[in-house]
Amino acid sequence: QDSSKPSQSGCSLLPHSHYWIASKRIVTPLGIISGAVEVKGGHIISVVEDKDWNGKSKQVVDYGNAVVMPGLIDVHAHLDDPGRAEWEGFPSGTKAAAAGGITTLIDMPLNSFPSTISTETLKLKIEAAEKSIYVDVGFWGGLVPENAFNATALEALLNAGVLGLKSFMCPSGIDDFPMTDATHIKAGLSVLAKYKRPLLVHSEIQQDVESHLQVEDGGDDPQSYSTYLKTRPPSWEEAAIRELLTVTKDTMIGGPVEGAHLHVVHLSDAISSLDLIKEAKMRGDSITVETCPHYLAFAAEEIPDGDTRFKCAPPIRDAANKEKLWKALMEGHIDMLSSDHSPTVPELKLLNDGNFLRAWGGISSIQFVLPVTWSYGRKFGVTLEQLALWWSERPAKLARQYLKGAIAIGNHADIVVWEPEVEFDLDDDHPMYVKNP
Ligand SMILES: NC(=O)N[C@H]1NC(=O)NC1=O
Numbered sequence: 001q002d003s004s005k006p007s008q009s010g011c012s013l014l015p016h017s018h019y020w021i022a023s024k025r026i027v028t029p030l031g032i033i034s035g036a037v038e039v040k041g042g043h044i045i046s047v048v049e050d051k052d053w054n055g056k057s058k059q060v061v062d063y064g065n066a067v068v069m070p071g072l073i074d075v076h077a078h079l080d081d082p083g084r085a086e087w088e089g090f091p092s093g094t095k096a097a098a099a100g101g102i103t104t105l106i107d108m109p110l111n112s113f114p115s116t117i118s119t120e121t122l123k124l125k126i127e128a129a130e131k132s133i134y135v136d137v138g139f140w141g142g143l144v145p146e147n148a149f150n151a152t153a154l155e156a157l158l159n160a161g162v163l164g165l166k167s168f169m170c171p172s173g174i175d176d177f178p179m180t181d182a183t184h185i186k187a188g189l190s191v192l193a194k195y196k197r198p199l200l201v202h203s204e205i206q207q208d209v210e211s212h213l214q215v216e217d218g219g220d221d222p223q224s225y226s227t228y229l230k231t232r233p234p235s236w237e238e239a240a241i242r243e244l245l246t247v248t249k250d251t252m253i254g255g256p257v258e259g260a261h262l263h264v265v266h267l268s269d270a271i272s273s274l275d276l277i278k279e280a281k282m283r284g285d286s287i288t289v290e291t292c293p294h295y296l297a298f299a300a301e302e303i304p305d306g307d308t309r310f311k312c313a314p315p316i317r318d319a320a321n322k323e324k325l326w327k328a329l330m331e332g333h334i335d336m337l338s339s340d341h342s343p344t345v346p347e348l349k350l351l352n353d354g355n356f357l358r359a360w361g362g363i364s365s366i367q368f369v370l371p372v373t374w375s376y377g378r379k380f381g382v383t384l385e386q387l388a389l390w391w392s393e394r395p396a397k398l399a400r401q402y403l404k405g406a407i408a409i410g411n412h413a414d415i416v417v418w419e420p421e422v423e424f425d426l427d428d429d430h431p432m433y434v435k436n437p
C-alpha cells in the first residue's frame with residue numbers, strides 16, 4: 001500500500017546497498033543513454049551519462065551493450081492461491097514473472113477461491129502471497145453484485161489496500177465471481193472516484209449466437225478453432241464497450257465521478273470496439289485500454305484444430321485483426337499491454353479431447369511477454385522506448401504506482417536487463433517456471 005517504501009526483499013546477486021548498473025543502452029523517459037544508474041537502498045538516486053561518470057566506483061555491474069529498462073509491470077495476472085494453487089501459485093507465478101522481466105505484478109481477484117471481494121478475502125490473498133514471492137505484488141479487488149451497492153464494503157476493501165476494482169460483463173467462468181451490469185458499474189465508479197482508483201472491466205456481453213452454431217446436429221466441430229471463434233464474435237466486445245461508455249462520460253473533468261477511471265482489459269476486436277474507445281477518449285472520458293501478447297502474436301487461421309492452449313476470451317481473431325491491433329498500438333490508441341496470464345491444470349484444458357467449447361479459457365504466458373512483444377513487434381518497428389511505455393510507464397500510472405515504471409531519480413530500482421539481439425527457441429528444453437510442467 002505504501003509505495004514510498006522500496007521492497008524489502010534483497011537481491012541475491014548484489015549484496016550491496018549502494019551500487020551502479022552500467023550499460024550502453026539505458027532506457028529512460030528522456031531517451032536511451034549510455035551511462036549508469038546509481039542505486040542506493042533500493043531506490044534510484046542518480047542516472048548519469050558516460051561523460052559525467054568516471055566509473056571508478058567499486059560496486060559496478062557493467063552490462064555492456066545489454067538493454068537496461070524499467071522492470072515490466074503486469075497489471076493483469078491470475079495467481080490462483082488460495083483455493084486453486086494447483087492451477088498457479090505465488091511462488092511459481094512470480095518466479096516466471098521475474099524470469100520474464102516483470103518486477104511488479106497485480107493479481108486479479110478471481111480464479112483463486114474465495115475471490116478477492118472483501119477485506120476478509122483480501123487477507124487470505126495476502127497470507128497466501130506472503131509465503132514466497134519473487135517480485136512486488138499488488139491486488140485488484142472484485143466488483144460483484146454482492147458488494148456493488150455497498151459503498152461501506154467497497155471503501156473497506158480499498159482502505160485495506162486493493163489498488164482498484166475489476167468486474168466482468170459476462171459470466172467469468174468462476175462461480176463466486178458473478179457478472180455486473182451498468183448499474184453495478186456506475187455504483188462502483190462513484191466509490192472509486194473518491195479514491196481516484198480505476199475500474200478494470202472484462203468487456204464482453206453475451207449476445208445470441210445460438211443461431212450460428214450447429215454443434216448439436218453435427219454441423220460445427222467443437223475441435224475446430226473456428227467453431228469457438230464463432231461463439232464469441234466482436235459484437236460481444238462492442239456491445240460491452242457501448243454499454244460502458246454510457247457511464248464513462250461521468251468520469252470526465254467536472255463530471256459526477258471525476259477521479260474514477262475505466263480500463264478496458266484485453267481488447268481483441270481492433271475495429272468497432274476500438275473506434276468506440278477512441279471516441280470516448282476524444283470527448284474526454286477517463287478511459288484506457290490494454291491488449292495482450294497472445295492477440296499480437298497469434299492469428300485464428302494458424303490455430304491447429306484441438307489445440308485448446310490457444311483458447312481465451314475474448315478470442316484470438318484473424319490475421320487482419322492482429323495487424324490492426326499492432327497499428328492501433330503503434331499509433332497510440334491502445335495504451336498498454338498485460339499478460340492476462342490465466343493458467344489452469346492440463347486436465348481442464350482438455351488437451352486430449354481438444355474440445356474448444358468445453359476447455360478452460362485462459363492463456364499461460366507470463367514468462368514470455370517481453371520476448372513475444374519484441375519479436376512480433378519488430379516487423380512494425382517497435383522501439384525500446386515503446387516497450388517501456390506499454391509495459392512499465394503506463395501500467396504504473398494505471399495502478400497508481402508513482403515510484404515505479406521508469407528509470408528516474410527517486411523511483412524504486414525495479415530494473416530488467418536483457419539482450420534484444422539474442423534468439424532462443426521456446427521448446428521443451430527451455431527453462432520454464434510452471435506450476436504444472
Ligand atoms: N477467469 C479468467 O481467468 N478468465 C480469463 N480467461 C480468459 O481467457 N479470459 C479471461 O477473462
Ligand SMILES: [Zn+2]
Pocket residue numbers: 202265266313
Ligand atoms: Zn477477462
Ligand SMILES: [Zn+2]
Pocket residue numbers: 076078108340341342
Ligand atoms: Zn484475466
